[in-house]
Amino acid sequence: MDLTLTTEQRAFRDEVRAFIQARLPDDIRARLRAGHPPRKQDTVTWQRILNERGWAVPHWPRQYGGADLGQVERLILLDEIYRAPAPLPQVFNTNMLGPVLMKFGTPAQCDHFLPRLANLDLWFCQGFSEPGSGSDLASLRTAARREGDHYVVNGQKIWTTTAHLADWVFALVRTDDGARKQEGISFLLIDLKTPGIRIRPIRSIDGDHHLNEVFFDDVRVPVDQLVGQENRGWDCAKFLLANERTGIANVGLCWERLDRAREIAQQTTQAGRPLWDDPKLRAEIAALGAEVRALEITNWRFLLTPAEQARVPAFASVLKLKGTELQQEINALLARLAGPQGLERRDADELAHGPLTPRYFYSRAASIYGGTTEVQNDILAKALVG
């Protein structure tokens, strides 16, 4: 048993740290440190810098612009990005669609899309959820009817994060009504500039615009934008949902936010004394740190140990459940630290204390997206109880 990095791993961490230190623009770092979500241009700028080293898609093979990094190096890189703090590589491109194309896509699709995904020349969003299909994703109804060498798509997607910023969407559509609900689904890539697509913003409880509804009205999609086989899109979806486990726990984010909480507690005074002087608050921060450390070791233990994965096949649910809980607790703490001065409603960018109160509101989404806490509990309970 050993919890330390090897000399080579330590050298890699130092290399990453030095690279981020030298190349991360100050204004991006400052915005994220204050608690703002990255702007689109922040993510694009930073991902292109990372992509110079293959670090935008570190887990991809070199032939597609990746760095072929092993699991430990990936975790180190992710941790350093979070702790900087710097924007993460755009997740739909790099962790979802990219691996799906490598597994199910044609060589032409790979050659065309993968470099653009890595460099964020195209911004993809994910068109999975529908008004009637949330946790029961396979019940989706957005239909794609084959007409010659096109699919004609009609229907509606919802909760589509960043659709208003995106160039393309990868969507699950129904291509066969008769079959078992999982069997008539196909995985399509759709250019959002195609006629018949309408995007309507959904304001979330933080007052900001992350989410959208996307309407498809006789949208014509060339058949060469089908990924994998027709009616086998569920395979792609399952692969996509099961594939991404490295970032699921968000450990580095928890450390960075907890560190920020400590900083705010030291810098903010109440009746002339720093909040940090309150031993109860310090103990609360310490207790959160203990749980983040527990999550961090659990994350390594599962991701790096095949025997542990075999013992707990549903380990991703453990990571998602605990990671979500901690993110939400830390965001709630940050909002309490922002206190009464964090109450004024303003455009997110001009908040003196950072947008900690609205970020707390939006953190409630963490236990809803990516498989709700209830679904994760169901998955884990199935393995435990039967």
Place this chain on the structure above:
Amino acid sequence: MNFELDDDQRALGDSLARLLADRGAFEQRRALVAGDAWHDAQTWSALAGLGLTALPLPEAHGGFGGGARDLLPVMQAMGRALSLEPYLATVLGATALRLAGTDAQQAQVLPGVAEGGTRLAWAHDEPEGRHAPLWVQAAARPAKDGWRLTGVKSPVAGLGPAQRVVVSARVSGAPGDAAGCALFLVDPAAPGVQARAFRLVDDTAGGELRLDDAPAEPLGDPLDAAVQALAIERTQALGLAAACADMVGAAEAAFALAMEYVRTRKQFGRAIGENQALRHRASQMFVALEMARSMALAAAVAADEPDGEHARADLSRAKLSVGRNARAVAHGAIQLHGGIGMTEEYAVGHSLRRIHVMDQCFGDADAHAARLAALA
């Protein structure tokens, strides 16, 4: 990074688990508690036969030189079996003796420990100190014919079955001072020593040691403040790591019982484990158990490498996290059982009793939250 036991560690843990399943089944444990014995002498011999009493001792004195990592699977098995053997008390007494005692002192005591003939106890905590790590009021003074100790040590795990006790006492300074404590070997049958042995709430052997000008043999040089302080700190760190492993074992046992119960217990014509409310509780308990497992590992590594990067913080984080998470598992396991979980004749509640005892030793969750707050 590596999160797995090596083959020897795993084999030892497995052998011990088999031994305790044979000799320490819950029914045997109940019978033992109903009688006068603190523990089962045959089980103790069998532990020695497996080499466990020699495990943490130096090779020069008949031991295997094992550390906290080696103790992890052992203590986990002890916790899982709710063992009554005064193993940890003996390990800690031997560790303190190894760290502070002269070579001659080690040669005199440790081979007996290794062979299983000698049981020790570690008497550091005092009633007034509660969880303060160095609140030692017991006073040591040099007399003409050796050193004398006066003070109260409580609770002392394993006091009843111990032949010798390693006691911390102050040669200088005030309670709470980092320097000025030293370690002494005390015979609990000596004049001036009142050893009141009792069972702790988890049925393990405990006790209170009242010293009134009692004769004591200093371990090493009692005025060598650095060596003495280090011996206390490292012994407590090993105890903390062992307590974490023990709590994980006790939580595992409670969790396993609860899963078995919800699969088999029927109400309203179906297994209660089909109810989502119970299923989700099981899932949350499992998450807590995995967190505790991770931190027991962190504690073992930190106790073995006390000068490592995060060692001091990891020890406190581990005690805090394991204490809270193991307790949550035990609470959930009792709840899933319903009424039967509340009965003394059923094992699940004994996990909670054991976890509570271990949480209260070597600093409880709150105390370690406060220590972490002071570190930051």
